[in-house]
Amino acid sequence: MALSNKTKEVLLGPLNKNNPVIVQVLGICSALAVTSKLEPAVVMAISVTVVVAFANVIISLLRKTIPNRIRIIVQLVVAAALVTLVSEVLKAFAYDVNKQLSVFVGLIVTNCILMGRLEAFALGNGPWPSFLDGIGNGLGYGWILVAVGFFRELLGSGSLFGHKVIPQCVYDAGYKDNGLMMLAPMAILIVACIIWIHRARNKDLQEESN
């Protein structure tokens, strides 16, 4: 099936020009906290993509029946139900990772990407575009997470997915893992660098004031 231009835009826009994390500044909280290793970052990225996509579909199906005043509560309940499902699945099949993610799986509920997409897209569009929008934004969030996780694990503990990738002879020559990379603040710095590179290449995204 050939994708029309609009579908392409909905699906691929969030990966670059309209990225939820580095352009719209949504979902920062979890993006930073779970990225000290690559594995939890990947699991988190998948979980968020699944939740955003399906919450988008459900809210989009319900959009004509939800009274405006209580829509936030309805959205939160739908999101919380989906997140509970994801969290139970993780507990059953990936218990260790679930332990590492701790409260951050639960916090997907208040992930601003989720609420932002529900408010901005699902309430005004049909189920199929909403589904694509959810997948697109989930992936846009995911690649930032994976990029940050990659650098933090590589520089912080010299491994990827828990396997050593920096050979022993480098350590013997005096190289040391940078313990600072494992600490929370470095995640913000890495995201800041990604923003820097991204905005240097997309001049129209640069802001005028501080």
Place this chain on the structure above:
Amino acid sequence: MDAINIIVRSIFVDNMVFAYFLGMCSFLAVSKNVKTALGLGIAVTFVLVLTLPLNYLIENYVLKGGALAWFGDEYKDVDLSVFSLLIFIAVIASVVQLVEMIIERFSPALYLSLGIFLPLIAVNCAILGGSLFMQQREFPNIGIATAYAFGSGIGWLLAIVGMAAIREKLEYSNVPKPLKGLGITFIITALMAIGFMSFSGINI
């Protein structure tokens, strides 16, 4: 003494923003000037102090395994903690809506200054994060839980007001173009977080 210890710890050591990155979205979006930052900080503290003890009671008397024992012997084995997320967020969202309505009715002036932030707070991760940490850490009584809520709120307020103050000064500095706005804010947050790490290990 326990309560004071936990307040100090949650303000400086376990700071919501700098140690766990909770509430970052509004932290970054609403830290452009000190006055609004202060307003949002107060609102967050207020909602945290209201919702966390409420969720503590629900957790300990309804949701936890064996928590329903007071209801009768046959309910002793019931474990409803699967629903905790759903119930916590429902409590938070409804308290926020309620607070908004009450403030609107009784103090229009306060509503005008806080009003726009209140709906934002329902989805502030710091609020739900507080409740989830409460569940994870199993505080001994409701007093400690309230102290934790208060400390986390004040810690968040401190962070956002400090950030806003720095950003007001930043207006006059010459930042590289691609870093303007969001980028430099991130770097400042990282530096502040590294600064806050010097508090770790403090115990009273």
